[in-house]
Amino acid sequence: MEYSDDFLRAVLDSVDVGVAVIEGDGTIFFVNDRWITFGQRNGVPDTVQWLGVNYLTVCEEAAETGDCLALEAVQGIKQVLNSGRHSFSLEYPCHSDEEKRWFMMRVSCLVSDGKRFCVLSHQNITERKLAEEKVLNLSRQDGLTGLYNRRYFDEFYKQEWNRCLRQSLPITLVLLDIDHFKSVNDIYGHQMGDQHLRSVAQCANSFAKRSSDICARYGGEEFALVLGNTTAEEAAVLATRLVLAVETLDIPNETSPVSPVLTISAGVVTRVPDTSIQKESLIEEADRLLYLAKKKGRNQLCTANIGSVQRKAEETLI
Structure with missing residues (x-):
């Protein structure tokens, strides 16, 4: 026929x-x-x-x-x-x-x-890939906080950078650190310190809501948020809310010179990727801004929006 x-x-x-x-x-x-x-x-x-x-x-x-x-x-x-x-x-x-x-x-x-x-x-x-990912997540998780670990952060950040590069979208990286966390362990003990780490981790993770976002434990008491397709203005609003949200958890940190409750400092950087720079430069800039927020008194964030043409960061203290 x-x-x-x-x-x-x-x-x-x-x-x-x-x-x-x-x-x-x-x-x-x-x-x-x-x-x-x-x-x-x-x-x-x-x-x-x-x-x-x-x-x-x-x-x-x-x-x-x-x-x-x-x-x-x-x-x-x-x-x-x-x-x-x-x-x-x-x-x-x-x-x-x-x-x-x-x-x-x-x-x-x-x-x-x-x-x-x-x-x-x-x-x-x-x-099929989602089913495979569930199995993989067991090796991607931080055992203490349940967040993604540093290994998966590196993998996801590379993928999201490349996606935003292909589509000319902004990507935001937030590095945050708990202020004077050593005093929590010294006064309340490491078991209580671990519990407070989990509380902060859960709070930070609630700000990573889309498939283009993740929250990971970056190391020690430091966490990282990757926010795909997020503008500098949106990132500043979100990160400000996160700093306030951690403070309102009302976790005691009585000997901290910043506040009697647990607080965080954060460095926030946004840019539209291009082929002229390495993705690691965003991490370096976020780390520098985190250090700057600590230097200026902690319990706050510093932001930078790096343009694709004019590379000089415009720093803002919030």
């Missing part, structure tokens, strides 16, 4: 996977409905016509912003197009501010009328 082109197109449109066919030079020859709707749900304007777009060029432009997975995709697709391999697959994150998502890109060779094509598909694998 022979089937018409319309029937075969209807079959491809019915599958719950985005499918595209690209020619040997990378030009998109065909896309199904799922491919189009996925793009529209992820910020691609309705007016974009996929046919004729060079998919390799799109990936190469993403790679130029520091997206190493996009570069890996380009290399894999080219190998399939150039007969180096029959198929290629790649798992990649595609998180939004509201949710975590992962997809699997599969590339396979198609030969028709003597011409070589690539069939690309993108399948949502979020459910």
Whole structure:
């Protein structure tokens, strides 16, 4: 039985996977409905016509912003197009501010009328990745506070930096430290000190509400908040609320020269990443601002909004 082109197109449109066919030079020859709707749900304007777009060029432009997975995709697709391999697959994150998502890109060779094509598909694998992440979280957690540990902070911060780099979004880092915490352990004992650490950790963690946010134990009595797609103004408001929230926990610290209750100091820095700087520079700046907040009397925060062109930090004491 022979089937018409319309029937075969209807079959491809019915599958719950985005499918595209690209020619040997990378030009998109065909896309199904799922491919189009996925793009529209992820910020691609309705007016974009996929046919004729060079998919390799799109990936190469993403790679130029520091997206190493996009570069890996380009290399894999080219190998399939150039007969180096029959198929290629790649798992990649595609998180939004509201949710975590992962997809699997599969590339396979198609030969028709003597011409070589690539069939690309993108399948949502979020459910499986979330299940795997639950298992991984056991190794990512700090045993005392239940927050993410320093190891996962480093991993998440790198991912969020790269996401904000690709999408030209601001990223905020907050480093906070409990003021005169040694006196808590000295007077009330380490067991009570551990309990107070957990209380502060729980309070700080309540400010990391989106999939683009995390709160981690950075070391000792120091914590870190990564806030993706957060402006300097939003970060200053949030961090100010956090400083006040810890103080209103009313945890005794009677010998502290700052306050008879437990307080924190914080350094807050925001910028839109670009390829001219290293992601570690944000950590260094937040640490410097934290030290400055302590030097100026503690129980407060210092902020800096670093522009992508003018790099000089404008410091504000709050």
